[in-house]
Amino acid sequence: MMSYDSVGFRARRIMGGLDRDGDRDMHREVTWTHPFLDAVVHFLPDNANRVVDIGCGRGIGGALSRIYRNPVKLVGLDAFRPYLDSLRQLTVYSDLIRIDLSRTPRLPFRRNSFDVGLALEVIEHLPMQEGKALLADLKETCSRVIVSTPNEFFDQDTYDQNPFQSHRSFWHVRDFESIGFEVYGVGGVRGLGTNVGYALGRLTSLFPRASTQLLAVWDRRGRVSPLIGRKRGPHSHL
Numbered sequence: 001m002m003s004y005d006s007v008g009f010r011a012r013r014i015m016g017g018l019d020r021d022g023d024r025d026m027h028r029e030v031t032w033t034h035p036f037l038d039a040v041v042h043f044l045p046d047n048a049n050r051v052v053d054i055g056c057g058r059g060i061g062g063a064l065s066r067i068y069r070n071p072v073k074l075v076g077l078d079a080f081r082p083y084l085d086s087l088r089q090l091t092v093y094s095d096l097i098r099i100d101l102s103r104t105p106r107l108p109f110r111r112n113s114f115d116v117g118l119a120l121e122v123i124e125h126l127p128m129q130e131g132k133a134l135l136a137d138l139k140e141t142c143s144r145v146i147v148s149t150p151n152e153f154f155d156q157d158t159y160d161q162n163p164f165q166s167h168r169s170f171w172h173v174r175d176f177e178s179i180g181f182e183v184y185g186v187g188g189v190r191g192l193g194t195n196v197g198y199a200l201g202r203l204t205s206l207f208p209r210a211s212t213q214l215l216a217v218w219d220r221r222g223r224v225s226p227l228i229g230r231k232r233g234p235h236s237h238l
Helices: 038-045 060-068 083-087 128-141 172-177 193-197 201-205
Strands: 050-054 075-080 095-098 114-120 142-150 182-185 214-219
Touching: 038 142, 038 182, 038 214, 050 060, 050 128, 060 075, 060 114, 075 083, 083 095, 083 142, 114 128, 128 142, 128 172, 182 201
Parallel strands: 050 075, 050 114, 075 095, 114 142
Antiparallel strands: 142 214, 182 214
């Protein structure tokens, strides 16, 4: 069983059997649900009819978009084929595309193709230069961009048999602010441990540098609605 890690959230996993190589079966594991997903919904515009989910993984961002906004066009991109194969069995996404952004940082879309671009827990898996190229491309492609990332670098090895899960960069608040993003704290308080840190976590909304988790939002039209009064706790379930 996985323990609490250094960014202050619990990675809850139900461990399944092993395959012949000693690796865990991806389809028998249940990975964590992040506690800040309500904040993502807060920043999804009511009229988000075209959404792209970068690094869609198991489809959490797509599920949020489908449940709460039900866009006409919902496209998911990921480098890991088993995730995409699993998602194709569902009806969440209107299209799924396999792409390795560490090798091909440019998105296969025209300017202004989407109302919203999601990149949840993705950018830390890319080298810094490729991550900057991705954000620049998203700003060309989308009217609004929503990015989440840990506010602390920690080593993460491959899991789910997915070689793209390793961490390769660490993004500071200033990295986002310098390119026009508004940044919010959506995790616990750094350095206070998981339980105490999350109990005080709402205070980090206006002080993102003190938070274990960052949510960065860019909008072509200017400032976005401020993140106020998050009600859900760290162990809430959507």
